[in-house]
Amino acid sequence: MKAKTQEELIYLNMTMKVPYKWRTGETMGEFFRELKENGIIYANQCPTCGRHFCLPKSVCTRDHTKCTERSKWIPVGPKGTLVTYFMAEQSFLLPTTGEMLKIPFAVGIVLLDGAAVILQHQLEETDTEKIKPFMRVEAVIKPKEERKGNIYDIVHFKTIHE
Numbered sequence: 001m002k003a004k005t006q007e008e009l010i011y012l013n014m015t016m017k018v019p020y021k022w023r024t025g026e027t028m029g030e031f032f033r034e035l036k037e038n039g040i041i042y043a044n045q046c047p048t049c050g051r052h053f054c055l056p057k058s059v060c061t062r063d064h065t066k067c068t069e070r071s072k073w074i075p076v077g078p079k080g081t082l083v084t085y086f087m088a089e090q091s092f093l094l095p096t097t098g099e100m101l102k103i104p105f106a107v108g109i110v111l112l113d114g115a116a117v118i119l120q121h122q123l124e125e126t127d128t129e130k131i132k133p134f135m136r137v138e139a140v141i142k143p144k145e146e147r148k149g150n151i152y153d154i155v156h157f158k159t160i161h162e
């Protein structure tokens with residue numbers, strides 16, 4: 001049997017741009033709408049166990065109860081306590097923006113006042129000598145005209161001294 005000859009393949013070296021959108025869902029949509037319109041960070045409450053979630057959840061992670069009742073929403077923060085943090089010291093391509101991460105970059109795990117579940121977001125402070133677990137922080141929210149209705153409406157968390 002005669003072997004089939006291999007076809008020469010043609011390669012295109014190019015970068016494709018594929019813009020896309022995805023639906024936030026009712027719960028996160030409401031959270032982002034409040035953040036954009038009023039600059040308020042909200043948590044929602046599970047009607048069964050009473051925990052407050054920020055970011056809000058459609059379903060409780062503990063008892064699987066639906067948490068969609070709007071009357072159970074409360075404003076939390078903008079102050080909170082830094083539980084822990086991590087540093088990015090090597091840059092990488094950010095999938096949400098297509099830009100390289102500016103380093104050093106500190107990410108805080110913050111328990112907002114009034115919430116029972118932590119929120120992960122950028123810290124303003126990047127000096128590891130000045131970042132301490134349980135220090136107080138406060139969300140810096142963009143001016144209204146710059147907000148877009150996404151998590152980056154919170155610029156970062158700055159250190160506060162109370």
Ligand SMILES: [Zn+2]
Nearest residue numbers: 046049060063
């Ligand atoms: Zn629950």
